[in-house]
Amino acid sequence: MQSTHLSKYLKLHFIILIWGFTAVLGALIQLDYFSLTWYRMGLAVLFLGFYIATKNELRRSIAQLNFKDHLRLILGGIIIALHWIAFFYAIKVSNVSITLITLSTGAFFTSLLEPLFFKRKIYFYEVLFGILILGGFFVLVEVEEIKYKGIIFGLIAAFLSGLFSVINGIYIREKQGIILSFFQLLYGFLFLTIVLFFSGKIYHLPMPSYTDWIYLIILASICTAYAFTASISLMKYLSPFTVMISINLEPVYGIILAVLILGDKEKMSPGFYIGGLIILIIILLNAYVKYFKKSKAE
Numbered sequence: 569m570q571s572t573h574l575s576k577y578l579k580l581h582f583i584i585l586i587w588g589f590t591a592v593l594g595a596l597i598q599l600d601y602f603s604l605t606w607y608r609m610g611l612a613v614l615f616l617g618f619y620i621a622t623k624n625e626l627r628r629s630i631a632q633l634n635f636k637d638h639l640r641l642i643l644g645g646i647i648i649a650l651h652w653i654a655f656f657y658a659i660k661v662s663n664v665s666i667t668l669i670t671l672s673t674g675a676f677f678t679s680l681l682e683p684l685f686f687k688r689k690i691y692f693y694e695v696l697f698g699i700l701i702l703g704g705f706f707v708l709v710e711v712e713e714i715k716y717k718g719i720i721f722g723l724i725a726a727f728l729s730g731l732f733s734v735i736n737g738i739y740i741r742e743k744q745g746i747i748l749s750f751f752q753l754l755y756g757f758l759f760l761t762i763v764l765f766f767s768g769k770i771y772h773l774p775m776p777s778y779t780d781w782i783y784l785i786i787l788a789s790i791c792t793a794y795a796f797t798a799s800i801s802l803m804k805y806l807s808p809f810t811v812m813i814s815i816n817l818e819p820v821y822g823i824i825l826a827v828l829i830l831g832d833k834e835k836m837s838p839g840f841y842i843g844g845l846i847i848l849i850i851i852l853l854n855a856y857v858k859y860f861k862k863s864k865a866e
Contacts, residue, residue: 588822611788645755662718668819670722677730704846
């Protein structure tokens, strides 16, 4: 039993490593941020659609969705599309390290958005941690000649990630996660296609190079379709707290991979890593406080 639990925990960290690699792929792919998001979502829909087609129970779940369900999924799809646009734009105008550090605040945004959706009060420690996180960002800005667009759009991506998590947290109680993911990706892809059509850019969409196609297939299949379905299955064996704490290591894994793969572009001064460490520690403290507060209440 213990070895089984350990294997699931190691699999979780492998998935988090894959998520960290997503940012590196975003830097390696030469497409612009909008085209990159469009291709990623389109390919991911194909891969997830193929997987769903092989599962009878999943096909039956699709038939049970009603009009109201699809309206919710459209909203989620638009949010996740905008999240990835902001995420990849931040990478293009700064680098992977800056983007991942700012994106790590997504869990904190989630804790601030929860009171609005679940109608609970905002706790003092959440406000305090928010102020301390801002302090961590001031350290980053002070010690590095950081491109502000990278931080701003990284924070936008983090906020949209938090919003997406809260909305899905309400809805996932009723529906299977992979069905949600498939339709949200599909509707997000259709949303971007409509934007491209009315802007006239659909006719001038850049064609990926041979190398970009390889990266895009890895991004859509392993980093999106596989990682999502595997993470959903792990929820049956690992506690939500274990998953939440472990996911906070994504920027650590991603920055290490970025330095190893991308080289000098990702090497920052010691002060940057101090500021990043401050932010990550505060996010972990926020998670621990929420967990123990919830445990005490139960």
